[in-house]
Amino acid sequence: MKVVAQDFVGNILGGYPIPFGKKMWIILEGKPYIWHIVERLKKCKKIDEIFFFAQDTDENKEAINLCNQWNLDLRLVGKSWNWKEDYFNWSKQLEAEIVIFNIPYFPLIDPKNLDSMIEYFISNKLDYLKSSEDTVRLIIINSNIFQRLYELEKDFEVFKVWTSIVEKRNDLFKIDNFSVLKEVKFLGKDYLKWPLLTRKIYKRFYRSPGIMDLNEVFSLYEKEPEWFEFLPESQLEIEVTNDCNLKCIMCSRTTKMDREIGYMDFELFKKVIDETESFGSVHFSGLGEPLLHPQIKEMFAYAKENAKEKRLEVGLWTNGLNLDEEISKEIIEKKLLDYIIFGLDAATREIYAKVKGIDAFDKAVGNITKFLELKKEILKDEPKYYGIRKPLIGVQIIKMKEIDKEIEKFMNEWDIQEKVKKMINYRSRVQKSESVDAELWETIYSKFLPVEHAIIGHFNNFCGQIEDRSVIDVTPLKRFPCKQLQSGISILWNGDIVLCRQDFDGEHPLGNLKGKSLTEILESEKLKNIWQARKDGEYDKLPLCKDCKEWYYNLYA
Numbered sequence: 001m002k003v004v005a006q007d008f009v010g011n012i013l014g015g016y017p018i019p020f021g022k023k024m025w026i027i028l029e030g031k032p033y034i035w036h037i038v039e040r041l042k043k044c045k046k047i048d049e050i051f052f053f054a055q056d057t058d059e060n061k062e063a064i065n066l067c068n069q070w071n072l073d074l075r076l077v078g079k080s081w082n083w084k085e086d087y088f089n090w091s092k093q094l095e096a097e098i099v100i101f102n103i104p105y106f107p108l109i110d111p112k113n114l115d116s117m118i119e120y121f122i123s124n125k126l127d128y129l130k131s132s133e134d135t136v137r138l139i140i141i142n143s144n145i146f147q148r149l150y151e152l153e154k155d156f157e158v159f160k161v162w163t164s165i166v167e168k169r170n171d172l173f174k175i176d177n178f179s180v181l182k183e184v185k186f187l188g189k190d191y192l193k194w195p196l197l198t199r200k201i202y203k204r205f206y207r208s209p210g211i212m213d214l215n216e217v218f219s220l221y222e223k224e225p226e227w228f229e230f231l232p233e234s235q236l237e238i239e240v241t242n243d244c245n246l247k248c249i250m251c252s253r254t255t256k257m258d259r260e261i262g263y264m265d266f267e268l269f270k271k272v273i274d275e276t277e278s279f280g281s282v283h284f285s286g287l288g289e290p291l292l293h294p295q296i297k298e299m300f301a302y303a304k305e306n307a308k309e310k311r312l313e314v315g316l317w318t319n320g321l322n323l324d325e326e327i328s329k330e331i332i333e334k335k336l337l338d339y340i341i342f343g344l345d346a347a348t349r350e351i352y353a354k355v356k357g358i359d360a361f362d363k364a365v366g367n368i369t370k371f372l373e374l375k376k377e378i379l380k381d382e383p384k385y386y387g388i389r390k391p392l393i394g395v396q397i398i399k400m401k402e403i404d405k406e407i408e409k410f411m412n413e414w415d416i417q418e419k420v421k422k423m424i425n426y427r428s429r430v431q432k433s434e435s436v437d438a439e440l441w442e443t444i445y446s447k448f449l450p451v452e453h454a455i456i457g458h459f460n461n462f463c464g465q466i467e468d469r470s471v472i473d474v475t476p477l478k479r480f481p482c483k484q485l486q487s488g489i490s491i492l493w494n495g496d497i498v499l500c501r502q503d504f505d506g507e508h509p510l511g512n513l514k515g516k517s518l519t520e521i522l523e524s525e526k527l528k529n530i531w532q533a534r535k536d537g538e539y540d541k542l543p544l545c546k547d548c549k550e551w552y553y554n555l556y557a
């Protein structure tokens with residue numbers, strides 16, 4: 001009985017998350033991601049043949065060249081690839097009884113487990129078998145099922161038919177060694193982070209030549225599961241300037257920041273974006289108002305151009321005072337940003353002036369409202385589903401003593417989703433998720449300003465460095481791995497990299513991008529020592545950590 005492992009490479013499924021496209025070729029210890037997969041598959045005794053196929057297009061040249069360079073068995077299909085017709089004709093030519101799919105998701109696949117899965121499939125005479133939904137999915141299928149499905153209905157959605165078969169014959173096989181990863185919260189949900197974890201595991205455990213010993217990985221997971229969730233590279237905060245047009249009483253910039261006011265050089269900004277490979281998102285923020293930078297539109301455009309190739313989200317935090325009609329239209333029409341968070345922090349003019357330092361409430365609300373109206377008009381013909389009409393908008397108020405009484409009024413004005421849910425009796429029909437989702441967003445765009453999120457933000461006293469204005473201290477008694485460090489790193493306008501945004505004066509930089517690459521700094525001995533101290537619970541050794549109350553709270557949430 002011939003068993004074949006095969007799957008797509010290149011951009012044939014461009015809408016898929018990684019590792020398709022260029023992300024397939026991230027380097028793990030000197031060789032492409034896919035090379036490590038193939039080396040593991042070669043150790044499977046039950047697999048007779050391993051190959052990949054790609055559409056013969058200019059976009060796939062990189063994938064094709066690398067397959068040839070690494071002596072991988074690659075089959076090419078024509079430029080006019082037709083999924084419904086050509087795929088089944090192609091599958092009939094495999095001359096194999098059993099086909100394995102989704103192998104590009106398994107750079108850590110265990111050969112023994114896969115052999116067991118194939119043996120289970122054969123002995124039980126199954127048509128279809130997949131790994132548990134708690135893990136990254138791997139599929140084994142009887143090749144004859146293709147022809148039977150095709151004859152059943154020529155014009156069908158292939159995955160819907162497969163799903164219906166699985167529901168009737170739910171033969172799930174638990175891959176024991178993958179259960180070690182099933183509790184990692186982002187697997188199967190946020191595929192952008194899967195290569196981050198893979199790269200991190202390889203850096204710690206891989207010893208060339210040969211394949212990694214997964215027993216070491218499993219042993220670490222049993223002792224320290226949070227290590228698998230700690231990804232300090234998941235978001236990159238870029239402070240293009242620390243200049244600001246407000247004097248907020250809750251901001252460390254107003255009362256404590258001593259460093260020089262400056263603006264990031266555009267060439268330095270380009271270097272940051274060019275070297276950003278493994279971050280989930282790029283966030284314009286820091287201790288300043290990004291829209292004050294004279295080249296901010298060019299920065300948005302450059303970040304978005306590269307983000308599309310690297311599958312990064314690009315977001316902005318702003319007070320909105322410099323958001324004029326020209327830049328608003330450019331952001332919306334050119335889709336420069338995936339999300340914007342407006343820091344309004346008040347529901348009345350009086351409180352805004354008190355906490356923001358100037359009387360500009362009417363201007364801030366006016367600019368936000370105008371932006372939302374433009375978004376509604378410009379994108380009126382796009383599908384009305386959540387996440388489609390970007391940038392997604394959040395309007396935020398911080399829960400603190402001076403503002404607490406304003407929160408109810410703020411939420412009544414800006415929590416658009418809650419109003420619409422009540423209008424369409426959302427909760428009683430939540431089981432009809434697709435139709436309710438469409439109706440929800442149709443109603444928002446027809447009757448309200450399109451605000452996706454009304455946010456109640458958390459007060460941050462910057463490790464006790466500024467006055468604590470929080471309403472209540474809800475810091476957990478037992479300390480666990482820091483959410484701040486898990487979220488990302490910050491790059492200050494002068495190129496300094498700080499691991500935590502609590503370091504608002506840049507007193508503890510990891511390095512500077514003007515002299516080193518981003519990778520060199522993130523792999524430095526200094527950063528390794530910080531991680532080790534954090535792992536050992538020796539927070540007194542870490543700058544600012546001793547008096548920090550923010551370690552449990554993800555400010556980027």
